[in-house]
């Protein structure tokens with residue numbers, strides 16, 4: 001069953017997972033559209049737990065969820081038929097060739113042996129593993145192993161693929177290539193990608209929608225474009241009494257700070273532009289410059305994770 005274009009691919013209500021006294025996920029309510037989804041959060045935030053729950057590999061302590069319309073408690077098999085999974089852990093067998101391993105996974109998905117071999121070769125090739133596919137996996141570099149893990153995750157042509165920290169352990173060039181590959185899988189093949197990462201840069205480069213998780217809670221979610229816009233400041237330069245102008249803006253409800261000789265007015269919504277214009281007119285102050293300063297997702301991430309962690313920034317930045 002193909003998911004409808006605009007229908008959420010993942011829905012959860014009160015999804016909760018505790019390991020003994022450790023709460024890994026805390027009553028998560030999600031409604032996730034198709035696309036390239038970033039599951040962003042510091043180590044230990046609950047990302048892997050969420051993925052395993054959504055694949056039906058572990059059971060929730062409370063709550064419910066569906067993936068592509070299938071219930072995680074009842075329909076684990078259908079979910080795993082329509083989705084792919086690239087686990088975080090080093091889970092590949094060492095004593096087989098990449099061609100045999102991915103071919104075997106293709107056969108498991110229902111293809112006859114010969115078709116499975118051809119399909120494996122094709123997918124490995126697209127993932128950047130060509131002649132090397134005849135070598136034993138244990139001889140592969142971390143980067144090559146990650147490519148094999150990706151190939152096995154998409155060999156059965158799923159509608160959605162969960163990638164758990166796919167750039168882990170890769171050098172900058174390998175990371176770059178992996179992110180380009182993931183981009184292609186989403187944009188050219190049309191597979192919905194859920195990319196889990198603690199690296200903001202990964203998410204910013206691939207994803208158009210973000211779920212920001214900290215300490216098992218969903219602290220922010222939405223289109224990346226919206227999270228970046230609207231969260232920044234409007235930089236205002238005036239001719240006239242800047243101090244009086246600033247006080248008037250604050251008195252009218254704006255949040256204003258100074259920034260390099262300019263006023264930085266918080267861009268809470270677009271009505272702020274009217275407020276700036278009207279206040280300038282009332283005070284007979286000329287507006288010399290007005291510029292929206294967009295914030296990177298990093299600012300949003302740090303701010304939200306700091307808030308959830310009560311001060312500690314558990315953020316790791318890409319090298």
Ligand SMILES: Nc1ncnc2c1ncn2[C@@H]1O[C@H](COP(=O)(O)OP(=O)(O)OP(=O)(O)O)[C@@H](O)[C@H]1O
Nearest residue numbers: 019022023024041042043044045046047048049050
């Ligand atoms: N099998 C388990 N038994 C006990 N605690 C667990 C288990 N699996 C995960 N946890 C705990 O649950 C919390 C969330 O872990 P999870 O692996 O989902 O986080 P994560 O965001 O994927 O981080 P990482 O990228 O470091 O794996 C952590 O506190 C972790 O220690």
